[in-house]
Amino acid sequence: MGKELWRQLIHASGVFIVVLSYFMAPQILILLCVAILAFVEIVFRLDHYYHVPFFSTIFRIAKRKHDEKGFIYFFIGIILTLYFFQFNITIANAAILILLFGDSASTLIGKRFGKTKLPFQSHKTLEGSLAFLLVGFLVSLTQLPIIPAFVGAFAGMVTEAYSPVDDNVPIPLVSALVISLVVYFIF
Secondary structure, three states: OHHHHHHHHHHOHHHHHHHOOOOOOOOHHHHHHHHHHHHHHHHHHHHHHOOOOOOOHHHHHOOOOEOOOHHHHHHHHHHHHHHOOOOHHHHHHHHHHHHHHHHHHHHHHHHHHHHOEEEEEEEEEHHHHHHHHHHHHHHHHOOOHHHHHHHHHHHHHHHHHHOOOOOOHHHHHHHHHHHOOOOOOOH
16 A cells, blocks of 8 residues: 555655646646656656656655556646636636546545445445545535536546546546536526
């Protein structure tokens, strides 16, 4: 569990993107995310041949054996969410927070306390999904009113539950889309 905890803490550190959104235009933030993604991918490839101080240690701590591209999908999900929902950065931020903290909570709680397997995804648990919903809802309340926050977290939870792998792209996109529909058609 120790390695997974470190992975999820690194995952949650993406909150810096939400913080920076208060100080940067969405287009600049997107370019920054693309630059970070490119930099980390280059360093990751170099790490296969050379020891890269600081980064090699982080890669060994955070890398899953079966998932070397998780970081790429993580940033692609964030970049696409910022791009398609830059018209309302609050919605984009809420969806990104749902990804960052809801997905991490789902993994940590599901692996530690999960007993009830989901019938359609045997490697995921009801306890993990409920943790996603609760944490995703709470963090999105920092950006949104109660109803859009809950509906966005619920959409993210369902997306995470049904995604077999690489849910870092669809979670924020689906959450942001559903939040947008709720905000623009109900409020």
